[in-house]
Amino acid sequence: MMSPELQSAIERRCACAAHFVQTVPVSVPFGCESWDVVVHIFDLEGCEKTNRAYAWSSGSVYTALDIGPIRSPSNAVHAIVADMIRQSRLAFWGRGQQAAAA
Numbered sequence: 762m763m764s765p766e767l768q769s770a771i772e773r774r775c776a777c778a779a780h781f782v783q784t785v786p787v788s789v790p791f792g793c794e795s796w797d798v799v800v801h802i803f804d805l806e807g808c809e810k811t812n813r814a815y816a817w818s819s820g821s822v823y824t825a826l827d828i829g830p831i832r833s834p835s836n837a838v839h840a841i842v843a844d845m846i847r848q849s850r851l852a853f854w855g856r857g858q859q860a861a862a863a
Contacts, residue, residue: 767801767816767824774824775814779803787817787838796842800834 763781771779782802789796798817805812813827815837825837 763801764816764818767818767822768803770822770824771803771805771814771816775805775808775810775826777805777807779805779814782813785834787835789835789838789842791842791845796838798838800838802834 763784768779768781780803782804784799784801787798787800789798796819798819800815800817803814803816805814808814811827814824815827815831815834816822816824817838823838823841825831825840827837831837831840
């Protein structure tokens with residue numbers, strides 16, 4: 762079932778109309794566990810960057826545009842997970858440098 766919250770998130774991000782297409786389950790390894798989400802696929806009307814976007818909710822709302830290497834719901838979730846891992850590593854290394862300077 763389509764989530765109005767996810768549709769609104771896509772429309773705010775793209776500043777265009779989003780039309781629900783379908784949902785697909787996606788499972789992505791995340792650390793020692795897997796991240797199992799249901800990704801909502803939207804066609805975009807009037808977006809200059811792309812004609813498709815993906816959105817899901819897992820505590821927070823996540824959105825991804827169908828651009829570059831992101832060409833499927835699975836690619837979208839993988840990209841967000843990779844970004845979360847990268848951010849956590851940067852935060853870890855930032856804390857380590859602060860402790861070494863003290």
